[in-house]
Amino acid sequence: MLLHPKALDKLKNRKNLLAFSAGTDSTALFFLLNEKKIDFDIAIVDYGLREQSKLEVEYAKELAKRFNKKIFIKTSKISPPSIEKKARDIRYSFFEEIIKNNHYDNLITAHQLNDRLEWFLMQFTKGAGLVELLGMDLITKKEGYFIVRPLLFTSKKEILDYLETNGLRYFFDSSNKDLKYKRNFFRHQFSDKLIDLFEKGVKKSFEYLNEDRKLLLKNQKILHIKKLFIIKNQLNDIKNLRAIDKVFKKLGYILSSNQKKEILKQKRGVVASKIAFDIEKEFIYISPFIKIAMDKDFKEACRVLRIPPHIRGYIYKENINLDEIKECKESLKNLA
Numbered sequence: 001m002l003l004h005p006k007a008l009d010k011l012k013n014r015k016n017l018l019a020f021s022a023g024t025d026s027t028a029l030f031f032l033l034n035e036k037k038i039d040f041d042i043a044i045v046d047y048g049l050r051e052q053s054k055l056e057v058e059y060a061k062e063l064a065k066r067f068n069k070k071i072f073i074k075t076s077k078i079s080p081p082s083i084e085k086k087a088r089d090i091r092y093s094f095f096e097e098i099i100k101n102n103h104y105d106n107l108i109t110a111h112q113l114n115d116r117l118e119w120f121l122m123q124f125t126k127g128a129g130l131v132e133l134l135g136m137d138l139i140t141k142k143e144g145y146f147i148v149r150p151l152l153f154t155s156k157k158e159i160l161d162y163l164e165t166n167g168l169r170y171f172f173d174s175s176n177k178d179l180k181y182k183r184n185f186f187r188h189q190f191s192d193k194l195i196d197l198f199e200k201g202v203k204k205s206f207e208y209l210n211e212d213r214k215l216l217l218k219n220q221k222i223l224h225i226k227k228l229f230i231i232k233n234q235l236n237d238i239k240n241l242r243a244i245d246k247v248f249k250k251l252g253y254i255l256s257s258n259q260k261k262e263i264l265k266q267k268r269g270v271v272a273s274k275i276a277f278d279i280e281k282e283f284i285y286i287s288p289f290i291k292i293a294m295d296k297d298f299k300e301a302c303r304v305l306r307i308p309p310h311i312r313g314y315i316y317k318e319n320i321n322l323d324e325i326k327e328c329k330e331s332l333k334n335l336a
Contacts (some may be wrong), residue, residue: 002158003032007150010139014105016040016148017072019091022056025110027170028159029151033108034067040108041070045091048077049175056171072098084181099145111136112151112159112206117202118191119192131242134206134213143227145248147209154208155199156192184284223328226318227251228311230325232332237264240284244277247286251275265322268310278308283329287314305329 011033018033020042033040044060046053057073064071075096078086095107119135140147146225151159163170179185195202220242221232229247234240241260248255253275255263263271268278276289290313301322302312315325 002028002154002162003036003150004138004153007138007148007152008036010146010148011038011106011150014039015103016104016106016108017095017104018042018108019095019110020044021058021110021173022059022162022171022172023110023173024156024159025112025151027168028162029108029110030063031166031168032162033150041072041104043072043074043095044085046073046075047087047090048075049083050173051172052173053086059169059171076293084183084243096145097206100238104144104145106148107142108148108314110151111149112156113199113203113206114156114187114191114195116152116206117195120189121186121190122182122186129238129242130209130213131245134209137210153203155195157199200247209286214245222247225324225328227288228314228318228320228325228334229286230328231286233280233282233284240264240279244284248275249323251286251288268308270310276308276310277315278310280306280308283332285311287311290314290317292317 016039018026018030018040020030021044030042042060042064044057046057060071060073063069072094074090076090076094078090091329098104099107109165116136120133123133136149136152138149138152140149162168162308174180175183177188179188221234224247229244229250231240231247234243241264244263245255245260248271253271255271257272263277263279265267270289272278274289276285276287278285285308289310290315294312294316298316299312302309303317305322305326307315307322307325314320315322
């Protein structure tokens with residue numbers, strides 16, 4: 001089975017949006033989802049980097065019309081440096097805007113096994129732990145929606161075989177061959193070759209590693225009110241950093257290795273002028289960083305509750321009830 005059963009269960013009877021590019025993976029996913037009678041609409045971004053991208057958008061329109069799907073299209077010009085990061089930021093901002101405005105439950109992406117091994121190897125060469133090595137998961141909870149990756153255990157070869165067997169049209173992005181992009185270098189030099197030779201073993205290893213990650217993350221104590229996160233300090237740098245990294249990702253920020261080291265060293269501060277953190281004796285607080293004038297009574301109430309100054313601006317702006325914060329802290333205290 002090319003689509004993972006757990007992913008299909010998550011998509012059934014839900015409002016779904018497919019991130020479409022007209023490439024091999026998203027085209028195969030489009031037709032596979034149709035075969036499984038999963039309802040979805042599509043979204044595509046044209047970055048204006050290739051002449052072919054106009055044809056890809058036309059193909060997306062054609063499929064949307066033929067299969068009676070809504071289609072969302074964004075045109076956005078980007079240029080060096082950091083093209084890949086810019087494209088990703090634009091893409092996911094666009095998807096999240098659609099999801100919010102149209103109340104979708106899930107964003108479906110076409111990440112597959114080769115992508116996952118490629119990421120694993122890239123992180124492995126940087127120096128990473130299990131959570132960072134595995135990166136993407138079959139289903140990821142985001143703020144207000146889920147990302148679902150039904151092809152995550154399906155190889156590129158299986159996808160191409162499906163497309164060729166069924167005579168399905170797709171586009172090939174020539175930039176995927178350009179080895180100046182680090183991702184392409186790892187793909188062509190390592191990950192694709194490994195999967196061609198050891199596909200079955202790679203799939204099984206990721207299944208085992210997924211279970212190990214679940215055990216590792218099982219006992220993380222994190223509660224949140226809106227975007228205020230409170231973590232029980234586990235008095236262990238590795239465990240605390242796992243939880244901190246997880247929260248930053250939920251807030252849309254990927255921490256670098258140096259930033260993680262600084263967070264543990266400084267104990268409190270603001271990352272990229274966006275996200276405040278404070279590591280106290282019992283709790284770790286993380287929230288968006290907001291500068292705002294606060295009344296005296298509020299500040300005194302925060303002081304009594306031992307809420308760090310960096311965190312108070314967000315609580316004040318969002319009008320979060322301080323009693324709720326007190327209850328969160330009491331709940332975390334009672335956890336083993």
